[in-house]
Amino acid sequence: MLRKDTKIYIAGHRGMVGSAVWRALENKGYTQLIGKGSGEVDLKSQQQVSDFFKTSSPEVVIDAAARVGGILANNNYPYHFLMENMQIQNNLIDSSLQSGVEKFIFLGSSCIYPKLAPQPLKEEYLLTSSLEETNEWYALAKISGVKACEAIRKQYGKDFISLMxxxxxGSHDNFDLETSHVLPAMIRKFHEAKSRNHEPVTLWGTGKPMREFLHVNDMADAVIFALENEFRDNLYNVGTGEDLTIKELARMIQRIVGHEGEIVWDSTKPDGTPRKLMDVSKMADAGWKASISLEAGVRRTYEWFLENINHFKQVKL
Ligand SMILES: NC(=O)c1ccc[n+]([C@@H]2O[C@H](COP(=O)([O-])OP(=O)(O)OC[C@H]3O[C@@H](n4cnc5c(N)ncnc54)[C@H](OP(=O)(O)O)[C@@H]3O)[C@@H](O)[C@H]2O)c1
Incomplete structure (x- = not known):
């Protein structure tokens, strides 16, 4: 049972997800939050993680630390994506088990599911066929994290959960055009084109693929829900359960940013998977649903972008 003074360690507390979880826990009155940057505790080091657990004795751990990146980074640094993510999660999971942590939340990603799995993606499709090649290194690391948590549930009966x-x-997103995801990249492109007299914006692909987006504050809410409730199983998808085409997303962002120029679709560039939608019924059955609409979430994110335009994070490849 969680108390307001339970010692909660948020690994990766300066990242987009970790910082949202930290803010949400603070807002709910949790007083004993623990966070260490990578400069203080390198989670790749088993010794450093083990020493840190001995001195800080967390009761609950949220793993929001990872080496994340897009297709280019995954393609250029496959070993880093595989090994660093496994090191980070293995050290956190094993130190948590050894030190008697009561509850552990592991964050993965929808890329754990097979490339050709039926849509929407159900948890049971895990390991039913081959992965998407472009990020299989990252996906394999995340799958091993899910399985480690499942094995701990099975062997030790501890409440270790994986949220995908x-x-x-949302706020603290990566707006670096070299490495960012589609939604923050569009915000930046439309904003810059608006300030250059509404020049045309060129976007990759045909705009036809369908994607789902969840505001990071909803994600933080799901993490807290998982902390405060006992789950009967290990693996749960977290999303809105609704998707839209990239073209629809572009029009929405263009309208919110106030860009009045043309959108050019560069169909020589790849589209990626035609559709990627999570089945969120398992999480709904557990009692949680997303509440921030895409329109409201994009507005908030654009406001954050404008307020922080001079100090975006630098993303190392
Ligand atoms: N962003 C998304 O769209 C998305 C979607 C699905 C799932 N997720 C998952 O959510 C989790 C967090 O993602 P995010 O977007 O919040 O990433 P992020 O903004 O890049 O943050 C990652 C955090 O991990 C920490 N970290 C990385 N390597 C470390 C190391 N060796 N030692 C200590 N700390 C280290 C970083 O700490 P420092 O800042 O101190 O260096 C950083 O705060 C990941 O597991 C990711 O798979 C994200």
Whole structure:
């Protein structure tokens, strides 16, 4: 049972997801939050993580630390994506088990599901066929994290849970055009084109693929829901259960940003998977649903973008 003074360690508390979880826990009155940057505790080091657990004794752990990146980064640094993510999660999971942590929340991603799995993606499709090649290194690391938590549930009966978010967006997002995801990249492109006299904006692909997006504050809410409730199973998808075409998304962002120029679709560039939608019924049955509409979430994110335009995070590849 969680108390307001339960010691909660948020690994990756300066990242987009970790910082949203931190704010949400603070807002709910949790007083003993623990966070360490990668400069203080390198989660790749088993020794450093083990020492840190001995001195800080967390009771609950949220793993929002990872090496994340897009197709280019995954393609150029496959070993880093595979090994660093496994090191980070293995050290956190094993130190949590060894030190008697009561509850552990592991965050993965929808890329754990097979490339050709039926849509919407159900949890039971895990490991039923091959992965998408472009991010299989990252996906394999995340799958091993899910399985480690499942094994701990099975062998030790501890409440270790894996939450698989759909595409996330929101404050503290990555707006670096080299490495960002589609939604923040569009916000930046439309904003810059608006300030250059509404020049045309070129976007990749045909605009036909369908994608789902969840605001990071909804994600943080789902994490807290998982903390405060006992789950009967290990793996849960977290999303809105609704998708839209990339073209519809572009029009929405263009309207919110106030860009009045043309949108050019560069169909020589790849579209990626035609559709990627999470089945969120398992999480709904557990009692949680997303509440921030895409329109409201994009508005909030654009406001955050404008307020922070001079100090976006630098993303290392
Ligand atoms: N963003 C999305 O769309 C999305 C979608 C689905 C799932 N997720 C999942 O959510 C989780 C968090 O993602 P995010 O978007 O919040 O990533 P993020 O903004 O890049 O944050 C990652 C955090 O991990 C920490 N970290 C990385 N390597 C570390 C190390 N060796 N030692 C200590 N800390 C380390 C970083 O700490 P420092 O800042 O101190 O360096 C950073 O705060 C990931 O597991 C990801 O798979 C994200």
């Amino acid at each position: 978010p759909t595409n996330l967006y």
